[in-house]
Amino acid sequence: xxxxxxxxxxxxxxxxxxxxxxxxxxxxxxxxxxxxxxxxxxxxxxxxxxxxxxxxxxxxxxxxxxxxxxxxxxxxxxxxxxxxxxxxxxxxxxxxxxxxxxxxxxxxxxxxxxxxxxxxxxxxxxxxxxxxxxxxxxxxxxxxxxxxxxxxxxxxxxxxxxxxxxxxxxxxxxxxxxxxxxxxxxxxxxxxxxxxxxxxxxxxxxxxxxxxxxxxxxxxxxxxxxxxxxxxxxxxxxxxxxxxxxxxxxxxxxxxxxxxxxxxxxxxxxxxxxxxxxxxxxxxxxxxxxxxxxxxxxxxxxx
Numbered sequence: 001x002x003x004x005x006x007x008x009x010x011x012x013x014x015x016x017x018x019x020x021x022x023x024x025x026x027x028x029x030x031x032x033x034x035x036x037x038x039x040x041x042x043x044x045x046x047x048x049x050x051x052x053x054x055x056x057x058x059x060x061x062x063x064x065x066x067x068x069x070x071x072x073x074x075x076x077x078x079x080x081x082x083x084x085x086x087x088x089x090x091x092x093x094x095x096x097x098x099x100x101x102x103x104x105x106x107x108x109x110x111x112x113x114x115x116x117x118x119x120x121x122x123x124x125x126x127x128x129x130x131x132x133x134x135x136x137x138x139x140x141x142x143x144x145x146x147x148x149x150x151x152x153x154x155x156x157x158x159x160x161x162x163x164x165x166x167x168x169x170x171x172x173x174x175x176x177x178x179x180x181x182x183x184x185x186x187x188x189x190x191x192x193x194x195x196x197x198x199x200x201x202x203x204x205x206x207x208x209x210x211x212x213x214x215x216x217x218x219x220x221x222x223x224x225x226x227x228x229x230x231x232x233x234x235x236x237x238x239x240x241x242x243x244x245x246x247x248x249x250x251x252x253x254x255x256x257x258x259x260x261x262x263x264x265x266x267x268x269x270x271x272x273x274x275x276x277x278x279x280x281x282x283x284x285x286x287x288x289x290x291x292x293x294x295x296x297x298x299x300x301x302x303x
Contacts, residue, residue: 001063001186002026002049002155008057008210009044018044020210021058026155026186031178033201033218034190035288037296041210042190046157049188050080062155076104076151081144083160089133093124093143096132097150104151114150121176122146138169145176155186162196174200194289204288206295213295222285229256229267232280236271244270252279 004024010017019041026032036042047053048060051071060067062077070077087096097115106114119125122142127135132143141161148156158177162170178200181187191197197204197218204221206214214221226245234252241247244267245258256267264283271278 001028002188003061003064004045004058005061006058007045007048007055007060009048009053010056017210019048022207022210022212023058024205024212024215026188028154028184028186029181030202031181031187031189031200033197033204034188034207035194035197035204035292036190036207040208040296042207043159044210045207046080046159046188046190049078049155049157051075051078077153078155078157079148079151079153080157080159081148081161083163085132085140085144087132087140087143087147090131092129092131093119093135094128096143097146100147101150106150114152118146118149121149123172136166136169138165138172141165141169141173145173149180153185155188156180158187158189158191160191161189162191162193170196194287194292198288206292208296214291218288221291222288225285225291226257226259227264228284228290229258229264230254230280230282231256231267231271231278233271233276233278236274236276240270240274241267 002025004022007019007022008017009019022041022045024032034042034045044053048055049067051067055067062070065073088099091099094115097119098111101111101115119128122145124139124142124146127139132140135143144161161177162173165173174196177187177189181202189197189201201218203217204214205212231254232252233254236252236254238247238249238254241254241256244262245256248255248257258264258267268278268281
């Protein structure tokens with residue numbers, strides 16, 4: 001549905017481009033996970049899709065139609081569920097939905113039906129008369145979701161939609177977002193929680209410094225790289241495992257990225273040879289977090 005080709009953008013007076021030749025696609029029925037550290041260009045990319053920034057270089061098309069033309073013809077075809085709470089705190093849940101439905105040009109039976117459907121989808125029926133400012137963090141996120149879905153968008157952008165919610169609310173939101181894709185929408189999902197991306201994304205794009213570093217299916221990205229042996233063993237000598245590969249120690253947890261020709265069995269045997277009991281062991285390819293950290297490095301990003 002969405003095709004971005006060579007998108008470039010530089011803010012006035014900025015020393016370098018916020019986006020530098022970004023290309024990616026989002027398909028109907030799928031969830032695209034968008035990852036990047038602070039300052040990577042994610043917000044600038046989302047701002048383009050939300051119609052807040054003009055295309056300076058490259059192209060953005062929706063079903064082959066330039067984004068600006070598509071938004072003019074159907075302004076509600078793309079929706080954004082932002083990280084910030086996007087509703088009026090002094091209004092009730094029902095009043096917020098009515099207000100945003102009207103802003104989305106819904107009226108009559110269509111307006112009533114969409115409010116009812118989105119209220120049910122976000123499971124907010126019991127809270128329809130509660131002022132938004134009095135909702136819990138999880139309920140506020142669900143109200144954000146319901147508002148974004150009022151016009152039945154074909155592409156939905158989720159920007160850190162689970163920040164500050166409890167585990168049950170997070171699980172609900174992830175299931176709800178996944179169901180949108182299953183029903184045929186195209187979904188772009190940004191989060192700093194790698195496990196969320198692994199749970200719902202079909203494809204993953206990792207960007208940094210305004211450029212795409214990796215783009216592929218989750219299975220492709222996670223199968224790329226060495227076998228990793230993770231061992232929890234109190235008192236093990238990490239130096240004895242270095243012949244098997246790169247060793248990363250985190251207290252009693254050791255991660256060994258095997259070099260060619262070495263095996264997980266050999267690592268476990270070396271630990272046992274030290275007389276140290278193995279409390280826990282895992283064998284697999286690197287996680288999405290490992291890949292992300294190796295691509296974007298470990299330096300802190302403050303903007």
